[in-house]
Amino acid sequence: MNNRTIYEDLVDLTIALSNERRIETLMSRVVEAAMRLSNAEGAAIFTLDRLARHLHRVSFNYRGLTEGSQSEARIAIYGKSLQLNLQEPAAFAVSTATAVNLADINSAAGYDFSNIRQMDKAIGFQTSSLVIAPLIHGDQTIGILQLVNVRDKATGAVGALPDFLLRPLQSFAAHAAVAIWNTRLLEENQRLIRQLGRQNEELLQENSRLLNKVARKVVKPKGLVGDSPPIERAYGLIARAACSAVPILLRGETGTGKEMMANFIHSSSERSGKPFVAQNCAALPESLLESELFGYVKGAFTGAVANKPGLAHEAHQGTLFLDEIGDMPLSLQAKVLRLLQEGEVRRVGSTKADYVDVRIVAATNVNLEEKIERGEFRKDLFYRLNVFPIVVPPLRERPSDIPKLVNHFLAIAAGNIGR
Structure with a gap:
C-alpha cells in the first residue's frame, strides 16, 4: 500500500x-x-x-x-x-x-x-x-x-x-x-427537540383545558367505601390530580388500597378510555422485571424467540401503575427515570429507543427518604415521582368508616349466598 x-x-x-x-x-x-x-x-x-x-x-x-x-x-x-x-x-x-x-x-x-x-x-x-x-x-x-x-x-x-x-x-x-x-x-439535539415538542404540546393541552374551563366530574368508584375526613382529603387530591398528566406517588401502608386509588386516578382522568397497566415491582427478579416493563427483542436472551413489547408500550396513552416502587433495583430506576423525563423506552437487547406517552402512578409502603439516605433509591427519581404525593390513610385513622365497610362486605357476602 x-x-x-x-x-x-x-x-x-x-x-x-x-x-x-x-x-x-x-x-x-x-x-x-x-x-x-x-x-x-x-x-x-x-x-x-x-x-x-x-x-x-x-x-x-x-x-x-x-x-x-x-x-x-x-x-x-x-x-x-x-x-x-x-x-x-x-x-x-x-x-x-x-x-x-x-x-x-x-x-x-x-x-x-x-x-x-x-x-x-x-x-x-x-x-x-x-x-x-x-x-x-x-x-x-x-x-x-x-x-x-x-x-x-x-x-x-x-x-x-x-x-x-x-x-x-x-x-x-x-x-x-x-x-x-x-x-x-x-x-442529543434531536432528542431535546422531541422533548421540547412534547412539553409544548402538553402546555397547549393544559392551556386549552384551563381556557375552556373543562371541569371533569370525578365519580367515586363503588369499591371505594368511606367518607371520613382522611379519606375525603385523599379523594379531593385525586380529583385535583386527575385532570393533569403529572406523575403521582401514592404512599401508605400495605392494605390501604393504593392500587384501587391508582385505578380511581386513571378512571377519573382523560386517559380513562386507554389502558391501565399495573406491575408490582417487588414480585419479579431484576432481569424479568426489566423485560416485563420495557420488553425485549428477538435473540436478547435464551428463550427470546420473538420481539415482545413491554408494559410501558401496552400502557401507551394510558396509565402505568408501578406498585412497590421502593423495591425496584437501582439499575432499573435509571430506565424509569428516562421514561418519566423523555418518554423513552429501550427494549432489552435493542440499540434503538421507542417513545411512548404514559402517565406514571407509583406506590410505596416504605420510607423512600430513608432509602435515599442508604443509597437504595435514586434521589432524582424520587423528585420526579413526588410531584403530586397522596397519602392513603390506614383504617385506624378513619374509624368512622368501619361501620360502612362492615355493611359493604356483609352486602357482598349476602349477595354471594343469595340473600
Missing part, C-alpha cells in the same frame, strides 16, 4: 463518515474501515462514560462477529486505590492520549492484559497483536479505537502495525472522533 493509496482511502473514509447520521451505523463503519486500513482481524470502539471512569465497548467486529450495542465489556480507568490504571493498555492510551502498538501481547512487558483475555474468552477469540488509538476531539479523549491481530499483507504474519500505517491510523481515529462527537451531538 503506497502513500497515495493510503491518502485516497483516508479521503474516501472521511467523506463517508461525514455523511453518516446514525450513531450505530457510524460506529460500524468506523470499525470496518479501520480493519480495511490496517488489515486487522478485529476492531472495536470503546467510549468513556460521563464520569470518565470506565470505557464501554459500543461496537466491534471480530472475524465477522459483530455487536453494535453497548455490552457488558468495560474497562476501568482507575484501580482500586483510585490511581490511574496505567498497566491496562486501554486506560494507558486514554490517560496519556498516546497510541499503543504491540506486536505480541504474550511477550509485552509492563501491561496487564486480563481484560483483553476475558473479552477473548467470551467470544472464542485469541488476541496476539494489539493496537490502540485514542479517539480525541479537541483536547478531550472520548474513547479508543482498538485493533487486534494486524496481518502483514505480503506475508500474512501477525504483528505490530507498520510505522508507515500508524500515522494514517491516528489521522483516521481523529476524523472518526469528530464524526462520533458530532453524530452524538446531533442525536
Whole structure:
C-alpha cells in the first residue's frame, strides 16, 4: 500500500463518515474501515462514560462477529486505590492520549492484559497483536479505537502495525472522533427537540383545558367505601390530580388500597378510555422485571424467540401503575427515570429507543427518604415521582368508616349466598 493509496482511502473514509447520521451505523463503519486500513482481524470502539471512569465497548467486529450495542465489556480507568490504571493498555492510551502498538501481547512487558483475555474468552477469540488509538476531539479523549491481530499483507504474519500505517491510523481515529462527537451531538439535539415538542404540546393541552374551563366530574368508584375526613382529603387530591398528566406517588401502608386509588386516578382522568397497566415491582427478579416493563427483542436472551413489547408500550396513552416502587433495583430506576423525563423506552437487547406517552402512578409502603439516605433509591427519581404525593390513610385513622365497610362486605357476602 503506497502513500497515495493510503491518502485516497483516508479521503474516501472521511467523506463517508461525514455523511453518516446514525450513531450505530457510524460506529460500524468506523470499525470496518479501520480493519480495511490496517488489515486487522478485529476492531472495536470503546467510549468513556460521563464520569470518565470506565470505557464501554459500543461496537466491534471480530472475524465477522459483530455487536453494535453497548455490552457488558468495560474497562476501568482507575484501580482500586483510585490511581490511574496505567498497566491496562486501554486506560494507558486514554490517560496519556498516546497510541499503543504491540506486536505480541504474550511477550509485552509492563501491561496487564486480563481484560483483553476475558473479552477473548467470551467470544472464542485469541488476541496476539494489539493496537490502540485514542479517539480525541479537541483536547478531550472520548474513547479508543482498538485493533487486534494486524496481518502483514505480503506475508500474512501477525504483528505490530507498520510505522508507515500508524500515522494514517491516528489521522483516521481523529476524523472518526469528530464524526462520533458530532453524530452524538446531533442525536442529543434531536432528542431535546422531541422533548421540547412534547412539553409544548402538553402546555397547549393544559392551556386549552384551563381556557375552556373543562371541569371533569370525578365519580367515586363503588369499591371505594368511606367518607371520613382522611379519606375525603385523599379523594379531593385525586380529583385535583386527575385532570393533569403529572406523575403521582401514592404512599401508605400495605392494605390501604393504593392500587384501587391508582385505578380511581386513571378512571377519573382523560386517559380513562386507554389502558391501565399495573406491575408490582417487588414480585419479579431484576432481569424479568426489566423485560416485563420495557420488553425485549428477538435473540436478547435464551428463550427470546420473538420481539415482545413491554408494559410501558401496552400502557401507551394510558396509565402505568408501578406498585412497590421502593423495591425496584437501582439499575432499573435509571430506565424509569428516562421514561418519566423523555418518554423513552429501550427494549432489552435493542440499540434503538421507542417513545411512548404514559402517565406514571407509583406506590410505596416504605420510607423512600430513608432509602435515599442508604443509597437504595435514586434521589432524582424520587423528585420526579413526588410531584403530586397522596397519602392513603390506614383504617385506624378513619374509624368512622368501619361501620360502612362492615355493611359493604356483609352486602357482598349476602349477595354471594343469595340473600
